[in-house]
Every structure is written in C-alpha cells, then in structure tokens.
Amino acid sequence: MVSKVILPYAKSQIELEVDSVNLAGILVPPEIHKTYACDQESLVQKALENPIGTKRLCSLAQGKQNVVIITSDHTRAVPSKITLPLLLAEIRKGNPTAKITVLIATGLHRGMTKDEMTDRFGSDLVSKENFVNHNAYDKSLFKELGTLPSGSKCEINKIVCNADLVVAEGFIEPHFFAGFSGGRKSIFPGTASQACVNINHSAKAIAHPNSITGVLDGNPIHNDMLTAAKMAKLAFILNVLLNEKKEIVDAYCGDTDLAHRAGCTQLLSQAGVEPIKADIVITTNGGYPLDQNLYQCPKGLSSALMCAKKGAVIILVAACEDGLGGENFEKMMQEGSPQELLDRILNTPPEKTISEQWCVQRFAEALIHYRIILVSSLKESLVKAMGFLYAPTVENALQQAYAIKGQTAQVTIIPDGVSVIVKEKK
Template sequence: MDLVLAKGKEKLSLALEDGRIMAVLMPAVAQGDCDEEKEMRRSLEQPIGSPRLRELVAPGKTVAIVTSDITRPCPSRKMLPPVLDELAAGGVRKEDICIVFALGSHRKHTWEEMESLVGPDILREYRCIDSDADDCVEVGVTSRGTPVEIHRPVVEADIRVCLGNIEYHYFAGYSGGAKALFPGVSTPRSIQANHRMMVEDGAVTGKIEGNPVRADIEEVHGFLPIDFIFNVVLGPGKQILKAVAGHYVEAHRAGCAFLDSLYKFPLERPADIVVVSAGGYPKDINMYQAQKALDNARFAVREGGCIILVASCPEHYGSATFERWICNAVSPEKIIEDIARKFELGGHKAAAIALALRKARVFVVSDMDEDVARSLFFEPMDSIEGALQEAVAQCGEDARILVMPMGGSTLPVITA
C-alpha cells in the first residue's frame, strides 16, 4: 500500500506491504464531498438552538468576532464572509465590528500572518487585532475556582460571536464552542487555572460529559454570554465537511457528534507500531502543537511498542515555558512527578509527552535540530523508512503497524 503523510508543507511517501498494516485511520471522505459555501450558509440560515445571527443584532450594536490564530487549521478566511454578511443584514456597520484572533498562550501574529488568516480585503476593511493578556478584565470565578479574565474589547462588545473548527483535544475533549472565548482570549493565569485539571479523571480526548476542563470552560457563559457560535468540521484536505451554528452548547455538540462519525475509530487491540503524522502545517508548526497527534497515537499503541511521529516543527518547542521544562528534565518520569506536584502552563505539554514516552519508544521524523529532538527524549530519524526499520527491530518482523495520517484529528479507541 502506498501512503502519503504530511510534514509541514511537504508530503512524504510510505510504501508498506498490505499484510503488515493493521489499519489506516483515515475518514472515508472524498475531496469535494461538500459544497463549502453552501454548507456554511445553510448552517447560518438554520442555526441550532438559536435565532439567526442577523436577528440577534441591530444597528448601533458592537460585535466582537473571536476566531483562531495561525496555529489552528480553522479556515477563518472562508468562514468570515458569510458571518459578515449576516451582520450586515442585521444592520451592523463595519466600523462596529472587531475581529479578534484568539492567541491563548501563543505568540502574536505578523501582519502577513493576519492577512493569510482573513484575506487582504477583510484585513483592510475591518478592525483585526490579536488578543492581549495585558488588557483583560476579570468577569467572574468558576465553581472550580478558575478566575475568568477576558480581553477587554471582547468584554465590552454588545454581541460576541465565536468561530472555530471542531477536532479532538487531548484534555478538553474537543476544540470549538466556548473554547474560542475561554481560554482563547484570556490570560496565562486563567489558562493555567483551567488547564491544571488536565490531570483529573475525565479530562481526556473525545470526552465531554464528566470532563472537568470542558465544564469549567463552559461556565464562562454565565459571566459573559456567548451569543452565537459558528464551527466547522474539516476533512483530510482541510476542506469544510460540516458547519454548525447557533447555541454555544447545542450547536457545538452537534458538531462533535459529526466529528465522531468520521474520526473516532474503534480497535479490537492495540498496535505494536504506530506511524502518525500531525497533519502537516499548521498543526506541526512546533512541538507544542504537534504533541496532540502524539497523544492520540498513545491510545493506539501497546505498552512497550513504538510510535513514529512525523512532524516538521520548524519553530521547535513553540513555548518558552515548555522548552524550560523539557531542557531541565532529567527523565520523562520526573516530568510527570513534577507536574503532579506543581502544575504550570507549558509544563503540561511536557507531561503529556512524558506520558507517551512512558508507554512507548518515540522516533521522530522532523525538521528539528537533532539536539532539540533528543531533548524531548525522542529518537530523531532522517526518514520514515529508517524509523520503521528500528521499530521493527524492537517489535519483531510480525509487528502490527497502524498508520494515522491525521493524528491530531483521529481518535483510536481500544474496545477490548
């Protein structure tokens, strides 16, 4: 079988004998299955649990549209035009609209990156800004003690609209929904307080009910209403397959159910070797992002098996705190012990990687410097074929191989 795996903006080929492949976890979706424009406008015309957006606004009302930053695959450039049309139909002026990029704990954008996210026309005609942790307002404290601090322009807007794409999240269950607002446009203090619950039972990928992180996130609506969401589910080629709009919970759950129908894969047994790609740019812009694919692969590999991670990571670590945790670590096990004793945002990514290393040997095919890869306790390889040779040497010639070309979006579930 000839397979293609994305690394950054390039495609790597991998040939495997059919008899050696346990499974290839790819959604059965053909390119172009969905008319993207038609699907987006359909969802906006038929919102779930909410009136149409044009009916929620009025002339003179100010609107904050919160959308994803450059590290996310959310197609803001496609999603914004129909949303802006809805707002115009409701009488909202361009000068009363602010488009806010949800940075979370990520770096600020360059002008060129903003232009790539929304297009030159929208960037020129509308106010587009990065969220700013130094200009936030505390709007409340959740029942779990999380201070909710939100970017001031979003707080001061009359109407808040959240855009995003729905995919699996390794401790919030799923992305999308209220997550754009909180922790998307929040402060490190708030994010850390929310993310500290990642070590609690229920804080796992693909889980909503009983997930303390997701429940904490959605309490934000009680302090600062989310008036409307517009989320999409993407296909293997990052094309829009499904759009949901409306209520911040009801529409989001409909999107999650659709995602599960495509990307959740039951497996009778774990694999000996998992070959996983983060999905290419921008999901593998740095290890802070690519780690999500490694985490999903962890659910598919047996104890003592091997994971081959394909991720470009030209920006290497992607977070100064994450880098400090990795570079100061004496072992993966010590990272897990330290994060349990004292949680720190950024360190949580190091702990998640350590959990994968606790279960399996990890080879990486990337554009990182070798010393960076080794600092992560990975074994750097020049090619997937070379990594496979090493993995087979450990696991045996009859090793069962599982391939995950869209590792950040694909959730294997062992049913046995």
C-alpha cells in the same frame, strides 16, 4: 507486496511504503472519502440561515453597535477566507452601522504577524476590517467575571466583555484534553488571561480520567471553558467540520453549547474508529498548521497511544518548522527524565501551574511507557535532549523501530492523528 501511505507533513506530503505483511491497518475517519453536494460557501450560508437554539445572527445584531467576532490564530486550520466574510455580511445585514472588531484568539500563543493574517484572512479583509491580537500576558487587558468550577477567576479580555454582541468562528476537531476543539474554546482559553488558563490546564485537571479526546460530559476542563463562555455572553458561534483537505464538509451555527454539541456528535460519528493494536504505531499531527511546533503534537500522539501495545515504538511525524512552540515547554522538556518531569508536574498545585506544562505532562507520560521516534526538522541534539529517539526520515524511523521490535513487528498507521477519535475498548 508493499502498501503506500501518504502522510501530511508541513504543507506537503511524505509517501511511505510498508511491507503488507507488517501492516496491521490504517486508521482514517470512516467518512473521509464522502462527497458533498453543496459547495463550502453554501454549507455555511445554510447553517447561518438555520441556527441551532438561537435567532439568526442578523436578528441578534439589530441595535448592537459594538460587535466582536472572535476567530482562531495561525495554529488552527479555520477556513476564515470563506467563513469570516459570511459572518460579517450576516451581522451587517442586521445592522449596517455596527462597529466590528475581529479579535484573534491566541490563547497563550504568540500573536499573528501581518503576513500570517493576510494568508489566513486575505489581504482585502485585513485592509478593511479591524483585527486585534489577544494578549494573555498583559494583566491590564482583563476583566474578572466571576469564579469558574475549578476555583479559578474568570478573567476575559475587556474587548469581549465590553461588547454588545459576541460572536465566534472556529472548527471542531478532536482535542486531547478538552474533548473537542471549537465552541467555548474561542473564549477560554482563546481570550483569557495567562493565570486563568494555567489553572484550567493544571496537572490535576489534565490527569482527570474524563479529560480525554471525544469526551465533554464530566470533563472538568470543558466545564470551565463552557462556564467562561456563558459568563462572557458568547451569543452565537459558527463552527465547521473539515475533511482531510481542510475543506468545509459541514457547518453548525447558533447557541454556544447546543450548536457545538451538534457538531461534536456529528464528528464523533464520522471520526470515531476502533483501535488497531500494534508493536509500531506511526502518527502525524495532520500537517500544517498543527505540525508547526512540537507543543501541539500531543494531539496526534494521543491517537497513537490508543493503538500502542505494551512496550510499543511510536513514530511521530511532524515538521516543527516553527520550533518547539514555547519557551517554558522547551525549557521543561530538557530539565530531567520523563519520570522526574511527571513527578514534578503532578506535585505542582493548580495555582502554581506553569504555562505549557500540560504538554510536557502528556509527553512525559508517553515517554515513560513507550519509545518515541521523532521525525521533524528539529536538530538531533535537541530531540535526544528531550528524551525522544531521532530519525531524519520516516523510512529511517521505521527501520529503527523494526530493529527494536523485530522485523516481523506489526505496524498501525494513522495518517492524520488529529482527525480520528480512537475509541477505548470497554
């Protein structure tokens, strides 16, 4: 007998067949098949009407003329066609004459193109509203707000700092070093300077034992982010939870910390799973938009690492149709062996952190201990130059893994490595 598993890949899917005698288990969020009584708009509207820890947004907007809504870029699956119109309506309910700027929190990513904006927000909103891409690399755009717990200056986009009211939308998912996405991340790294983000993402911070998926308390990276959000006076957030179809299944509004934590607690109860250890682990980065480039893929990889036995083979399935995702990342990944890269990064002082080295750090750590087969659209020569094994298909990757670990090797499959939080066994 064979078991069939669907793996998200770009905007499509891959069907994989695994012999049932080899299949150790399939890890999916416990509530992945849960149905919800409310439609997506109603879930968001209900949350807007019942904020956590703050007044309603329409009340906060009264008398506020310069309003900024921070939203996510093309690398995130925020359903802004649903959420953004409801946010705009709620603000204008409190102040119809407010001047509203929608700031796209790119962090250190490239800015969104007009086509990407249209695809994300809809042509109607793009033509009517004022959308601005954040640019982390233009030093003239920032205002220093103070010092963060890490010792870094808190440099935030002046568009945010000069606003009368700052609002953010996003979604909450597991994050491999910030604990969870959403909430405070809209401000930092979303609208922060390159230098500010680099120190927050330093080798020391990434290596901290609490800088892991599903952990906020004691997480130095989260502490910096939350402090920055408070300094920037982020007054109201709308964060949603999504199912495997990228549909809204829950929404949380209100105070930056309280509403975000409520959503994180709910997600942990839904997405937390016990590890199934195996000789071969197959994972993905959840398909589009997070598998557009390799830079984002430590997220899906982190779940696989929690299930990998010593010396296991990991198969990472990610389209990477947008390439590697960053010039520094691409260069560094080919500058030495995984051990050489890790040693160099760990010896880099926080203030000398190079943008994107944090993903090199996580890949290097994994490649030192495991053979990783990459299934993507990247060229074979590039894949091998970065220390991965190459496979043109998932089937081919699995056959390579069997050749390494034996035909009776047990296989754990994580169809969406970003959607689960694999709990560490005590």
